[in-house]
Amino acid sequence: MGLNFSNKVLDRNEITCGEDFFVTLGLSASPNIQNNPTDIVLVLDRSASMAGLPLEEVKVAAKTFIDIIDQNTDGDLNQIIGNGSRIGIVSFSTVATKDVPLTTNVVDLKSAIDALVAGGRTNHADAFKKARELFNPLSTNDKVIIMFTDGKTTAGTDPSIEAKAARDEGITIYCIGLTGSDGIDVATLNDWATDPDSAHVVVTPDPQDLEQIFGDLAANISKPGATNIVINEILNDDFNIIDIIDPNLGSVTLINDTELRWTIGELGKTSNEGASLKFRVKYIGNSSGVMEVNKYIQYMDNEGNIATFGNPEITVDCDNEIPVDPCPIPKEVIFNGCHDHFEYDLGDYTLSDLGSILDLSLTIKNVCPNKDVAVAITLTEVDCQGVETKRGTKIISIPGHNGSSCGDMKLTNIRFILPEENGCSCKTRKFLVGAIANYTNNNSIC
Incomplete structure (x- = not known):
């Protein structure tokens, strides 16, 4: 499945002059989808807060995801998902609905997505439960849930119980969050998703980012894991790297106060695998405002996978x-x-x-x-x-x-x-x- 996810998160949104914070880079990868058939359930939020642009953008993003999987499973954009892989659709508001069971029929999948209408509250527990029910426990296919939501749970039972049950059944969970009108609890998404969190959770405030996020995930799913990974991370001049926590995979070299290099020999060659790197950064400037931490980040591997880490911002207050x-x-x-x-x-x-x-x-x-x-x-x-x-x-x-x-x-x-x-x-x-x-x-x- 190639490089499935890439992400970059900060552990704080606001700091004062001279304070430090943690930056975490995350990656996950899986074997080639052509040789490792995969069942994927898209779980899509259609609660009232999704009305308007957010729902329209997630429809575009989900259909882009399906098209890429369609083409990459058999080399042809022919409305049929090939080589044993399948996609299903679950949507949810106050309750969840199994809109399309696992299928290879792209037309049915897109029709169900186009029919989604926003309304009601947000029941994540029922969404996970209905998604689990779509999988055949006797199937040897890899199993993936991609949960998309724009808010916090407002109906139903504790979603963490259903998410844990899915993970215990060998289902890999990715969470894509859109910061909606009621905000979003990133810690909760981390709790639901497969570990490491940074490799399986991404959050954006902009609905127009969703097509890129879904598209990158689908494009990378078709590639055979990742080998000889090199990530060059360069910070803006007002930030210094002051400590590096050893990653769970690979090794890290500190080039200078603002630059590091993370290398990984292989990731996801035989099964879904995540890698995470955490390092501490200090603000050394003297100006207040919203700052971009990154100057530049570069990803390379032998398979040509695409990695989109984003560039999170932090608010700095030097006035006090x-x-x-x-x-x-x-x-x-x-x-x-x-x-x-x-x-x-x-x-x-x-x-x-x-x-x-x-x-x-x-x-x-x-x-x-x-x-x-x-x-x-x-x-x-x-x-x-x-x-x-x-x-x-x-x-x-x-x-x-x-x-x-x-x-x-x-x-x-x-x-x-x-x-x-x-x-x-x-x-x-x-x-x-x-x-x-x-x-x-x-x-x-x-």
Whole structure:
């Protein structure tokens, strides 16, 4: 079945300046559909929230999927799915309907899709149950459910029970989510889908993306797994890779702060198989706004599979970052004319302290509007004999912000001068840093 799915997800939607988050890349692949007949059930949401453009786009996407499977199973777009593979249709709103049993007849499948009408609530449990009932447990065909939905469960029993039962029966579940008017619970889609989640779940806010998603899945289903996979991931300059979690398959090389390479020898050659890579990224810029994390991502394999990872965005808020001890203001020096030599007196400078500088930052969580905050930072050094010496305390007053809701506030450039010490043979220095913060008219919070 080739490379079935490719996806890229972030574990957070919003961060503040200097914060980090996880990025996960996911892939799944299966053997060639020509040599490994597959029964596929398309499970399509037709609840009331799908009215209008969303339902029209999913109809186009589902029919594109069927056409690609039609052509790739026998090499001919002849309205008949070949080589033993079949497709069925289940649609659902308040209850689910078996619109078309597993069949090779493309005309019947498309007619059922064109007849879908939006209305009612969202019963995912009944949808999974009806999809399971379409499969013949005695068939040796591979079994796949492709669940499409635009919202949360609003009718019926717990869908997780039916989804687990399907997976226990050897059915591979893919979930395609459209962020509808009521939002969508990605964690729930992850729970329903086959593991790893990143290789079997994709979510988009744009109905017009659905044809591409369904089309890529169908195109890759016809190819024989994937071998010699190389993925080059390059981040935008305001993001740095600070940690990599070993993937479940393949190996990763960190090229530089913004680039990595993931290689996998083979994926899905004998059965459905998923691969996932997770790495931590830090925002190092100083601007607020909606940011694209990726600059470029490239996928290559020997079979020519298509991988569409997307480019998820993250909202960065730097407005609540307060420098406590800002850097000194530089003096302006202007060099006029074509002189060979120029002198400028920078004036007197008093050396404030000798030793090293410890530069700290602190994020105060959930600071509500129009409330002044007081913060105290204490610094204690512990020598190699375990003796503690106080090195300083800073008291910081922060005026209340006038935002519309409670939010995090980051303090930066909290600087302590560390005097030079000659009486200890330790190669490193150990410090204890304490922080206490409170609204000036409320009880303190440590």
